[in-house]
Amino acid sequence: MTSAFFRVWTTFLSAIVLAGVTWHAAIAGPAPRLCEPQGTTQDRPDDVPIRIHALDESPDQLDDGLPVSTLAAEGFSIAPIKEMVADLQNGTYRNVDGVLIARHGKLVFEGYFNGFDRSTKHETRSAFKSITSTLTGIALDQELISGVDVPISRFFQKNWPAASGDRELKDAITLADMLTMTPGFDAEEAFGAGPWRETAMWAAEDWIRFSLDIPMADQPGRQFRYSSATTFLIGVAVARAASLPLPEFAKANLFEPLGISNYCWTLSPKGHAIGMGSFYMLPRDMLKIGQLFLDGGSWNGRQIVSKEWVGQATQHLVDAVPPGTQSEKPATSGYGYQWWTYTPRSFEDPRVAYFFASGNGGQEIFVFPKLDMVVVFTGSNYDSPIAHRQPIQILNRSIFYSVL
Secondary structure (H helix, E strand, O other), rough: OHHHHHHHHHHHHHHHHHOOOOHHHHHOOOEEEEOOOOOOOOOOOOOOEEOOOOOOOOOOOOOOOOOOOOOOHOOOOOHHHHHHHHHHOOOOOEEEEEEEEEEOOOOEEEEOOOOOOOOOEEEHHHHHHHHHHHHHHHHHHHHOOOOOOHHHHHHHOOOOOOOOHHHHHHHOOOOHHHOOOOOOOOOOOOOOOOOOHHHHHHOOOOHHHHHHOEEOOOOOOOOOOOOHHHHHHHHHHHHHHHOHHHHHHHHHHHHOOOOOOOOOOEEEEEEOOOOOOOEEEOOOHHHHHHHHHOOOOEEOEEOHHHHHHHHHOOOOOOOOOOOOOOOOOOEEEEEEOEEEOOOOOOOOHHHHOOOEEEOOOOOEEEEHHOOOOEEEEEEEEOOOHHHHHHHHHHHHHHHHHHHH
């Protein structure tokens, strides 16, 4: 099962490394306000290269809302995890900065490498898109947005493009199209099909104008075209619906309820919070997001986002395949509302079905509902094909063997 699983996903995950490529070097003119706090990938401690607890003991219990337990108590065999740690230490896996595993709602493994530790904020890159989706769900729950079928133009009436050849197509774009990466914009940043718009967006002064002016390539709702400009517009739409800056809305409705306080936003040149990436947070807090979704949107008995939203956001709503490669048979790789999905093939163990948030460099939040498990990876393999391949290898070779 595991070797087949790996073969299926290697091609796909190697492709999505393109999403969220490094843009900073291309910035010219009015620059975004970048968030690169001390202790992150730009300036990290290196005095203690590896930080890990004894495998027969639980991770440290902190006052952060995460219960802890031992691997053995939650059904893991220790030997495959020990092998995983050895491979992380000896260079078999490169530039993996953190691995965290929770099962049955309890953190059972926490390891940091390459000078990182639990107090080091890590860039999330495009994994943050799934958090922006969560904020959208909260706005819908609070009836700040009437539904996912609302035209996206409603949030950009002062910015909406003037009459043009593709104006009619743009008028038809809904919030649901944006969430599923099917608005029809002529932009594609996951599979290398292009055009790549993100670098030019980072060089622009007005990101809203830039994003809305992207030409149309398809009718809305027809073709998966992954684009960071799409998610940026979603974040702006949520902020406008809430009449609050996105960081304030996120703090009050998601971060504070989950006990998330150590993080940093990046802002566009005009001061809009960037909802598609460049957000720094602690790996334990990334795990909380995964656990929130595993538990149907509930955290410590409080419903943060509706169970209905969680179910819809993490469904395979569209095939996550390059433009022009769709077939009548559904793909194993899918996309919901800014969450990636994987559906095992008939010869694979159905328990490895999962959904996940994913960002360039190896930032991953994997959620396995049938295993009651969340796995988080952080990494520094930016713009590298091994960024997403290595987490899949670790899952196949160690974590699945330990728990299945």
